[in-house]
Amino acid sequence: MRLTEIAHGVHQLSVNVENILFEGLWEMPKGVSINSYVVKGDEVALIDGVCGWDGVPESLFELLDQLNVPIKSIKYVVLNHLEPDHAGFLDAFKQIHSDFEVICTAKGAELLTAFYDAHLKVRIVKDDDMLNLGGGKVLSFKEIPHVHWPDAMVSFESQTGVLFSCDAFGSFGIMEKSAFDDDYTDAEIEAYEKETIRYYSNIIGAFSPFVPKAVNQINRLAVRMIAPGHGLIWRKRKDKIVADYLDYACYQKGIARPEITLLWGSMYNNTGAAVQVAIETLEASGITYHVHQVPETPWGELLTSVWTSSALILAMPTYEYKMFPPMAAALEEIGKKKAHGRKVFRMGSYGWSGGAQKELDEIHDRLRLNWSFLPPHEFKGKPLETDFEIIRERVLELIESLKSENSKK
Ligand SMILES: Cc1cc2nc3c(=O)[nH]c(=O)nc-3n(C[C@H](O)[C@H](O)[C@H](O)COP(=O)(O)O)c2cc1C
Ligand SMILES: [Fe+2]
Ligand SMILES: [Fe+2]
Incomplete structure (x- = not known):
């Protein structure tokens, strides 16, 4: 469990998961972190959550408590992707808090009903729609379908340049020292790449044709750091992780x-x-x-x-x-x-x-x-x-x- 202020008024809440099979299937010898983010403007948005596995939503709530963000003060829950590793906390969350709005794509809204609750208040967003939180914090959205599910989107905060990319640019592997790539040596990042490739090949690989399309979407934004739903935040090497993902997508065709x-x-x-x-x-x-x-x-x-x-x-x-x-x-x-x-x-x-x-x-x-x-x-x-x-x-x-x-x- 780790709490990090990643930019002014933007916080990462990270929970480690070990000794489970991801998607009930994939072994993770070095575990995985599931990252959730809080953006504090005049209003508070929670971007992606954590899985609903036993004890995991509670860790998220504990981190919110440490951050002095009462759950009831969260006005928006942005769900970049409805897979339960990010949205599974909703079941526990809505027991505590009822007055919030879910922000997701149209496809996400369909999945929200199927997996969670048909009665939640939902605002459907599409490319370039904005959500003004006040205090200078404005979120906008871009759809990146099939990275990893059809509902996927990224959220972007324009004042700080943080891209919340959910599954895109994610990695397996728990990195304890720091949330940021720039706190690790090139040798450490090189060793970590195996966990990025493990994550990519196991989770994203089948959807490789959609990765260049997602990158085109993201290239239209003035990104200063990439904050994924799994693994390290990319700051110094943000261009490298995007280039690496494009390479991994090519590897599907054998140009490896x-x-x-x-x-x-x-x-x-x-x-x-x-x-x-x-x-x-x-x-x-x-x-x-x-x-x-x-x-x-x-x-x-x-x-x-x-x-x-x-x-x-x-x-x-x-x-x-x-x-x-x-x-x-x-x-x-x-x-x-x-x-x-x-x-x-x-x-x-x-x-x-x-x-x-x-x-x-x-x-x-x-x-x-x-x-x-x-x-x-x-x-x-x-x-x-x-x-x-x-x-x-x-x-x-x-x-x-x-x-x-x-x-x-
Ligand atoms: C349970 C079993 C089934 C086999 N079925 C066939 C078969 O259908 N056709 C065949 O040519 N050889 C068959 N073999 C023979 C193996 O292909 C052969 O023993 C081979 O040398 C095994 O190679 P290995 O030592 O690398 O396992 C079978 C062997 C076993 C033990
Ligand atoms: Fe996913
Ligand atoms: Fe995920």
Whole structure:
């Protein structure tokens, strides 16, 4: 829990959440902060709240208390996005306070009725509508649909230049020292980027085509700091986080980094032995690579690596005439996030019929992944030195194709 005055009369109320699966699905090894904001003009607005998980709205109320903002003095509740991680506090909030107005988009109003309460007082806003709080504080709004839900918008306070961006430009990862990016060294921010990419690939990634549209909207505002609903406030590196988000959006189409992700699964280590040879080849080449075993690795971790990788190595055996099931499940998830355009080499062991490759082709075509494949390599039973030789060649070919593509940029 942390309270920070981020600009004159603008306060961040941040609550940390750990040991839960985000959206009931995504592991967060470093947790997440959920940020709420208070803007004090003559009237008080609360911008986004926190989730309704047990004990979390109470932390928000405690922070409001520390800030000397009686809940009953809040005139406006601005909901940039109705997902319960930001709006879930409403149920507890409206038990305490009844005389406030919710500010949201038209789509947000529809979701407000569906998820919370049809009887709340609502003011629907659209692009450039204004809310004058008095005392020089004026909020305006821009819709950024599908970053992350269809109702999403950003709010902008013109006197201080603070952009309240909700899910856009957010990150996983709790950063205890300070709310601001400029209080961290470049090395610390570089390490934190993994949590930004984890958040982006797990939560926003599927909606990547909408990110450049959102950035166009935001570029029309004189932003001095970006205050998201999750993670650090971007002040010194505000242009960088916007550029990074545009890059992450491009990565969806496979125009990613010169990195390789090796995903593998094996029952009796026949495929596993071939994986060792691939890893040695990757290691010797100096390329950046990530290795994840299925089903041991959570999907969110796989996706974080796949998102920045232009190439994949998939290694799995045949199982009951199909692909080793946890690999098929991982590929389905990668496909649903639409990680398209990767260069891929697939290998694996079979016993009598094969079938893993057929299922890979089926998943690829059905999910329209637009991956380009090197010739796959399958071996019967345990791999021999001749198999290792082919695997080394293919992995080197994959590495070379990334290096030459990168040198063209
Ligand atoms: C439960 C089970 C199901 C299998 N189903 C098939 C199959 O349908 N077709 C086939 O060619 N091999 C099948 N195999 C054989 C494996 O593909 C073979 O043992 C392979 O070497 C396993 O590779 P791994 O050691 O990397 O797990 C099966 C093996 C097991 C244990
Ligand atoms: Fe969201
Ligand atoms: Fe969120």
